[in-house]
Amino acid sequence: MKRVPAVLVALLLLLFSSLASADLTIEITKGSDRAVPIAIVPFASQAQGNLPEDIAQIVNDDLARSGQFSPLSRSSLIASPSSSEEVNYRDWRAVDSNYLVVGQVSQEGNDYRIQFELMDVYGERRMLGEVVTVGRDQLRSAAHYISDQVFEAVTGIRGAFSTQIAYVTAQGAADSRRYGLHVADADGHNSQQILTSDEPILSPAWSPDGNKLAYVSFETGRPSIYIQNLANSQRVRATSFEGINGAPAWSPDGRKLAMSLSKDGQPEIYVMDIASRDFRRLTNNSAIDTEPDWSPDGDSLLFTSDRSGGPQLYRHDLSSGESKRITFTGNYNSRGRFSPVEETIFMIHRASDGYHVAKKDMETDRLTILTESRWDESPSVAPNGSMVIFATQEGNRGVLGVVSADGKASYRLPSAQGDVREPAWSPFMN
Amino acid sequence: MRFDTYLKSLIIALALALVAGCSSTGGTQDGRMDGADGGATGQGATTGQTSGTRMGQGQTQGQGMQGQAQARIPDQRTIYFDYDKDTIRPEFESTLNAHAQYLRSHPDANVVLKGHGDERGTREYNLGLGERRAKSVERYLAVQGVSDSQMEIVSYGEERPAVDGHSEDAYAQNRRVVFDY
Structure with a gap:
């Protein structure tokens, strides 16, 4: 596992601006030097119009907050696969990412069908693949669920992002x-x-x-x-x-x-x-x-x-x-x-x-x-x-x-x- | 004598109004906060602190009335405590005596003794410390002959600071027991 230098960032992540102004925002104050690099590719969407939530970004923020993961910045993602078949593992080894999350969203009536997969880049294998179907107001919950699954698959510890x-x-x-x-x-x-x-x-x-x-x-x-x-x-x-x-x-x-x-x-x-x-x-x-x-x-x-x-x-x-x-x-x-x-x-x-x-x-x-x-x-x-x-x-x-x-x-x-x-x-x- | 009392009350009230008008520098209408350092505070240059000291003198004179019926609720209704302490500081004994006198002469009067602490430490533990201070006042008054049935205790711990901030001065003003009639 590659060690990433300790990051001391005071990064104000304006997660989203909504009507719920009483919400708390997140400022990461200290990152762990043991954090595992992971690439989370923006999920492809076949839904009509823009998705109300950026699921990959929510997963990214969840995993970063835990201190156990160091998600790659979006600008350093060198490809944009949306399923495991499209993944070239060599690409992701080149950017030193140990793990890779890809996914896609499609619409089914008023619901959203979210398919996500987790890959072990060095082991060249798919660790998780699942489909979640949720209503429009549950997209954030679905993203936290994905974070929970990824967290547990990699660390062996049950995720607490849906709490x-x-x-x-x-x-x-x-x-x-x-x-x-x-x-x-x-x-x-x-x-x-x-x-x-x-x-x-x-x-x-x-x-x-x-x-x-x-x-x-x-x-x-x-x-x-x-x-x-x-x-x-x-x-x-x-x-x-x-x-x-x-x-x-x-x-x-x-x-x-x-x-x-x-x-x-x-x-x-x-x-x-x-x-x-x-x-x-x-x-x-x-x-x-x-x-x-x-x-x-x-x-x-x-x-x-x-x-x-x-x-x-x-x-x-x-x-x-x-x-x-x-x-x-x-x-x-x-x-x-x-x-x-x-x-x-x-x-x-x-x-x-x-x-x-x-x-x-x-x-x-x-x-x-x-x-x-x-x-x-x-x-x-x-x-x-x-x-x-x-x-x-x-x-x-x-x-x-x-x-x-x-x-x-x-x-x-x-x-x-x-x-x-x-x-x-x-x-x-x- | 009655006029005299009235005059003294008036002076105290005026001093209070003066202090209240410029209390942002730390003087409050409840007098000095910081025991042994009180003299130094009194020598402070601001009007508020000077007035606070003057008011203190007014109450010192008030002690001359001890043993006689206290006609009205004493003006000083807050006393202050040292860090992590519930002992009554000597300079507040006259204040407590005045309240004891009032409560003895008005058996129908009731007071809630509200105990407070500064923000340091954990909240529930600070509720305990605030209660200890209020109980210390309650015991003092009971010894002075005030009936238990006239007194009630509520501890707010660090939940209701008089002053915000993390300075020693703010802490000193927040470690207090307030008489609420």
């Missing part, structure tokens, strides 16, 4: 701020506002089936935890105890919600059975216990506690009822999140120059700082474990950042206006 993100926006001066809760595609497109308020909104959390969001809203003047159904916007207030009602986290089976409640004096971790509304208290001390997260197997919970004097991460074993401290590097480690795929925990770690996203390998015990930004908050891990989305600051503006789990690639998702914060990466939707 969504939830996030909170804040606009206006400090004394007249408007808050919004949004859901968008993982690339920032197709954003939808699902709640607005004059009072703060925070800590959105996806149910494991991707159908609901739990979040904290101060809309009554007090914090409460709500659960909102995304399909019909119906919602219920799950808790409104005196004091803090915060940090909701779904159990992997979707039946329970862990949270932090201060009704008994100071923030403690509780688990609520969603159907019965029974509560079980897991912690009991005079410290702040908050920011729970379930292990993928559902057997333990991670949480932040300052019982040692400053915030550190603890792991609570549900069967033994014991909590064990697991972070010892530095004097500020909080908001831990399990990787869904390996024994790794992501967190916010304070170093001498600020607050960074860091990861701890549970086997080697090593803590690695992943970001260079200084005001990081709220890490949330992609369902395939390959990327972490987080909130940070750019100038005086809150933006979302994404960093690969190895820290080698990163990009930003700034909003056109106002602050963006509190990202939550959805589970797989299909």
Whole structure:
């Protein structure tokens, strides 16, 4: 595999201009030196008129964002095959492309028929070939599906390009701020506002089936935890105890919600059975216990506690009822999140120059700082474990950042206006 | 005496109006933010900061009224905290005493103690820190004889900054407990 020099590009990809001005745009801030060169040829079209979406470009952007691929620029594509029969592998070896994606689109009534193929250039073989038929408003989804297939065929890791993100926006001066809760595609497109308020909104959390969001809203003047159904916007207030009602986290089976409640004096971790509304208290001390997260197997919970004097991460074993401290590097480690795929925990770690996203390998015990930004908050891990989305600051503006789990690639998702914060990466939707 | 009180209130109100009119330099109508450095701030050249200090003196005089019924809600309704601390700074004790007096003499009055922190660190943890500060004020007032039923606590953590920005000055103004009657 050819190594491409590290690319440090601040490239504003104006993906498309649409009516949905609330969408987030993408700025790639750091490319990985391990990225695999891939050529994605613009898809041939037999459809009437111009296609409303450039499918090859969407696939290109998806794969580039992942940090694992380095798509060739369009100007360096030396041929434009639209099927594997038209491919001359020698051409693509000449431009050092390890892989090649080709495709074509035709119209069938109101639907579009998209055929795509993935080739291994050096092995001279077709790795994938598939046909997808979608409606006009699903062309972007189809492109993300293609990205998922290509990503998995090459890396062996399930793609997460068809997932969504939830996030909170804040606009206006400090004394007249408007808050919004949004859901968008993982690339920032197709954003939808699902709640607005004059009072703060925070800590959105996806149910494991991707159908609901739990979040904290101060809309009554007090914090409460709500659960909102995304399909019909119906919602219920799950808790409104005196004091803090915060940090909701779904159990992997979707039946329970862990949270932090201060009704008994100071923030403690509780688990609520969603159907019965029974509560079980897991912690009991005079410290702040908050920011729970379930292990993928559902057997333990991670949480932040300052019982040692400053915030550190603890792991609570549900069967033994014991909590064990697991972070010892530095004097500020909080908001831990399990990787869904390996024994790794992501967190916010304070170093001498600020607050960074860091990861701890549970086997080697090593803590690695992943970001260079200084005001990081709220890490949330992609369902395939390959990327972490987080909130940070750019100038005086809150933006979302994404960093690969190895820290080698990163990009930003700034909003056109106002602050963006509190990202939550959805589970797989299909 | 009553006229005297009225006069003092008027002076404070005027000082407040003056400060509010030029508060962008950092003085707020709630007085000094930064404990030990407060004197230095008071010597600052801008009118806003100078007025802020003058107002502080007005309240110092107000302490002379302790032990008597506090007729109206004290004007200073925000007190500030040091980084990562929930201890009441000595210069705000007079403010708390005035609120305690008001609440004792008005058993029907209720106050929401709103705890806030600066933006550093994670949001949910900061909710906990904001609550700790509000509870620290609540405990102080309870010791002064204020009934628990008159006080309620809401923590906003870093969600409702008084001032935007990443400066130490902004942080100092955001680490606060606000009395909301």
